[in-house]
Amino acid sequence: MAEAKPAKGIASLPLHAVIAADVPTFLAGLPDATAAFLRASGFAAKPGEIALLPHENGLAGAAIGLGHETSPWHFGSAAWALPAGSRWHLAGRLPDPAQAVLGWHLGAYRWLRHKHQDRLPAELVLPSGCEESAMIAQAICAARDLINMPAAELGPQQLAEAAAGLAQRHGGRAEIIADQALSEGFPCMAAVGAGSPRKPHLAMLRWEGVAAGPLIVLCGKGVCFDTGGVDIKPSSAMLRMKKDMGGAAVMLAVAEMVMRARLPIRLLVLIGAVENAVSGHAMRPMDVLRTRKGLRVEIGNTDAEGRLVLCDLLQFATEQKPAMILDAATLTGAARVALGPDLPALFSNDDALSEGLLRAGLAVRDPLWRLPLHDGYDVWLDSPFADMSNVSQKPMAGAVTAALFLRRFVPEGQPWAHLDVYAWNDAARPGRPEGGEAQSARAIFEMLQNFTGGKVM
Numbered sequence: 471m472a473e474a475k476p477a478k479g480i481a482s483l484p485l486h487a488v489i490a491a492d493v494p495t496f497l498a499g500l501p502d503a504t505a506a507f508l509r510a511s512g513f514a515a516k517p518g519e520i521a522l523l524p525h526e527n528g529l530a531g532a533a534i535g536l537g538h539e540t541s542p543w544h545f546g547s548a549a550w551a552l553p554a555g556s557r558w559h560l561a562g563r564l565p566d567p568a569q570a571v572l573g574w575h576l577g578a579y580r581w582l583r584h585k586h587q588d589r590l591p592a593e594l595v596l597p598s599g600c601e602e603s604a605m606i607a608q609a610i611c612a613a614r615d616l617i618n619m620p621a622a623e624l625g626p627q628q629l630a631e632a633a634a635g636l637a638q639r640h641g642g643r644a645e646i647i648a649d650q651a652l653s654e655g656f657p658c659m660a661a662v663g664a665g666s667p668r669k670p671h672l673a674m675l676r677w678e679g680v681a682a683g684p685l686i687v688l689c690g691k692g693v694c695f696d697t698g699g700v701d702i703k704p705s706s707a708m709l710r711m712k713k714d715m716g717g718a719a720v721m722l723a724v725a726e727m728v729m730r731a732r733l734p735i736r737l738l739v740l741i742g743a744v745e746n747a748v749s750g751h752a753m754r755p756m757d758v759l760r761t762r763k764g765l766r767v768e769i770g771n772t773d774a775e776g777r778l779v780l781c782d783l784l785q786f787a788t789e790q791k792p793a794m795i796l797d798a799a800t801l802t803g804a805a806r807v808a809l810g811p812d813l814p815a816l817f818s819n820d821d822a823l824s825e826g827l828l829r830a831g832l833a834v835r836d837p838l839w840r841l842p843l844h845d846g847y848d849v850w851l852d853s854p855f856a857d858m859s860n861v862s863q864k865p866m867a868g869a870v871t872a873a874l875f876l877r878r879f880v881p882e883g884q885p886w887a888h889l890d891v892y893a894w895n896d897a898a899r900p901g902r903p904e905g906g907e908a909q910s911a912r913a914i915f916e917m918l919q920n921f922t923g924g925k926v927m
Contacts, residue, residue: 484561542573546901549578552592575607613723617906621695626743633673640729642677663744665752675739684793690718691799692743699772716893717799768856804868817873831913
């Protein structure tokens with residue numbers, strides 16, 4: 471148990487975190503009238519339960535329940551459940567104050583760019599030693615902002631500029647590639663964005679925490695809006711397609727965490743920012759596209775565009791000979807059919823990397839689930855007219871065949887992991903408001919911290 475110590479000189483009220491089994495002890499330490507009030511109100515320290523503690527002049531503080539286990543989500547509703555604009559500090563001994571800070575700040579987030587909000591959330595005074603949790607929450611919320619942004623306001627250029635701005639704020643270098651240079655160097659990605667009047671952009675972010683450190687490459691699918699292209703989506707499937715750049719937002723969140731924590735690595739982030747639109751310039755079914763690797767891909771479905779963006783990024787990544795490559799993408803509905811919205815699908819050609827990600831995800835309550843790169847399905851991507859098709863003609867294992875497509879651009883022996891994420895909360899839950907979500911970002915950061923020998927902040 472760690473004692474939460476508020477910053478000095480800041481007037482705030484105590485928020486007592488109470489484990490269910492400790493309710494009798496907690497009540498015994500309160501003034502008789504306050505304890506009687508809590509008993510009469512039925513306070514049982516259920517997860518996230520909040521009870522205000524009265525005082526003759528107003529409030530003496532509040533109690534929040536932790537149930538039988540610690541979780542950041544127990545604090546996820548506190549900022550809006552406590553009185554508007556009030557200030558609080560964590561009181562007493564908590565199992566993990568950092569978890570409380572993370573949950574509080576993730577729950578305090580709201581996307582209010584286009585929504586009037588009179589009420590202010592309650593504020594938590596940051597306990598000493600919890601700076602990393604606050605930083606992680608800030609990075610997650612910045613990614614949520616990008617995902618929640620309407621596509622009319624966040625096109626490929628704006629997404630690429632957001633990546634460049636992140637690099638500049640943290641001592642990195644950024645390059646944005648577009649037009650002829652993109653068509654020549656990343657032809658498959660360029661073809662995906664050819665149907666939109668908003669031209670595709672590749673953002674390339676480089677950061678060196680330690681010049682001799684291992685090189686880590688992060689690749690993010692940044693499809694700012696996905697109509698499906700000529701194989702157009704029905705309106706119901708198009709409704710949330712502003713979130714199709716969620717993989718890019720996840721990797722930008724990871725990059726921010728890495729740079730702010732100053733992990734001893736070299737970082738390369740590749741953001742493929744495009745819009746998959748319908749026009750006379752859009753790619754068509756049975757077109758054959760050239761990839762950076764030189765492989766030719768027949769288009770079996772224009773709505774399977776994310777893998778076409780990522781394949782060029784992966785090829786460039788492998789040319790750098792990194793220690794590992796990680797990619798994230800809102801790639802397939804099949805992954806959601808298999809695992810639902812909360813479990814990103816993990817595919818990897820390296821067992822040690824996969825296990826590291828799975829352990830990290832469990833440790834920080836940002837779980838993933840590994841699915842197989844089943845070799846038997848690889849032939850499903852064969853094409854009679856090109857080196858491969860971008861889709862399988864079989865109506866099964868869509869997430870697996872998408873990952874197998876990407877694997878063709880990663881050489882044997884190169885550690886690589888692919889994360890098929892949803893990047894969205896369908897409904898509000900404590901700490902996870904409805905809207906964009908940077909799934910797997912905390913898991914990846916935790917894995918990278920472990921990979922580099924521990925936390926360094």
